[in-house]
Amino acid sequence: KMKFIIGIGGVTNGGKTTLTNRLLQTLPNCCVVHQDDFFKKPNQIEVGEDGFRQWDVITALDMEAMVNTVKGWQENPVKFARSHGVSLSPETMESESEQKGVHILIVEGFLIYNYKPLIDIYDKCFYISIPYEECKRRRSTRTYTVPDPPGLFDGHVWPMYLKHRKEMENNCNILEYLDGMTSSEDIYNEVSESIQNALLNRL
Numbered sequence: 001k002m003k004f005i006i007g008i009g010g011v012t013n014g015g016k017t018t019l020t021n022r023l024l025q026t027l028p029n030c031c032v033v034h035q036d037d038f039f040k041k042p043n044q045i046e047v048g049e050d051g052f053r054q055w056d057v058i059t060a061l062d063m064e065a066m067v068n069t070v071k072g073w074q075e076n077p078v079k080f081a082r083s084h085g086v087s088l089s090p091e092t093m094e095s096e097s098e099q100k101g102v103h104i105l106i107v108e109g110f111l112i113y114n115y116k117p118l119i120d121i122y123d124k125c126f127y128i129s130i131p132y133e134e135c136k137r138r139r140s141t142r143t144y145t146v147p148d149p150p151g152l153f154d155g156h157v158w159p160m161y162l163k164h165r166k167e168m169e170n171n172c173n174i175l176e177y178l179d180g181m182t183s184s185e186d187i188y189n190e191v192s193e194s195i196q197n198a199l200l201n202r203l
């Protein structure tokens with residue numbers, strides 16, 4: 001059975017979750033792993049010299065657990081789907097014995113291309129970005145499990161984003177860049193078409 005992994009990376013508040021949810025509704029047999037689910041507890045997040053808890057670094061996340069979750073899907077996507085409440089299409093169920101059908105995993109998050117064990121797993125790598133002003137505006141309307149203290153965006157979030165983005169580009173993934181300023185409908189259509197083409201090439 002064919003397995004296909006899609007990375008949806010990009011800046012905080014770029015629209016990764018919005019796009020991911022839309023794809024989940026339309027792609028067959030599609031599961032998701034959200035990087036945000038692997039943040040460590042606040043008391044395990046180190047405080048930097050700047051006084052801010054360092055949320056926007058890879059060590060703020062339990063990446064080992066995230067990799068194991070992805071491996072769990074790779075080893076048995078049917079079991080993974082079932083245990084995560086994803087219903088499989090009848091066609092996939094019937095063809096289980098026949099090596100047909102496709103299983104798709106979306107890996108979504110702000111640092112999914114900055115961790116070695118995950119870099120080579122993707123069949124498609126998307127990257128959403130938006131400009132500083134829009135990012136700051138959208139972020140100010142969002143409340144995380146731990147709300148941003150004043151100054152976090154300029155003092156930590158944005159500088160870390162720039163640093164990681166540079167690092168990621170050096171890792172030279174074959175990234176497809178998406179403009180997060182366009183409508184979510186346009187972004188969805190662009191990504192959807194790209195995925196369909198890749199799937200057709202693989203069948």
Ligand SMILES: Nc1ncnc2c1ncn2[C@@H]1O[C@H](COP(=O)(O)OP(=O)(O)O)[C@@H](O)[C@H]1O
Nearest residue numbers: 011012013014015016017018138180182183184
């Ligand atoms: N294409 C878009 N255009 C305008 N606003 C968007 C778009 N996509 C998402 N948003 C908004 O931006 C905010 C962050 O979106 P979200 O999908 O949660 O981003 P992320 O998962 O990258 O942090 C939300 O308020 C969402 O409604």
Ligand SMILES: O=C(O)c1ccc[n+]([C@@H]2O[C@H](COP(=O)([O-])O)[C@@H](O)[C@H]2O)c1
Nearest residue numbers: 011012013036039055056110144145146
């Ligand atoms: O999810 C959490 O528990 C959490 C707690 C504190 C901060 N965050 C922020 O989550 C951001 C990444 O998620 P996202 O959806 O904005 O890409 C990152 O910029 C962190 O600063 C997230």
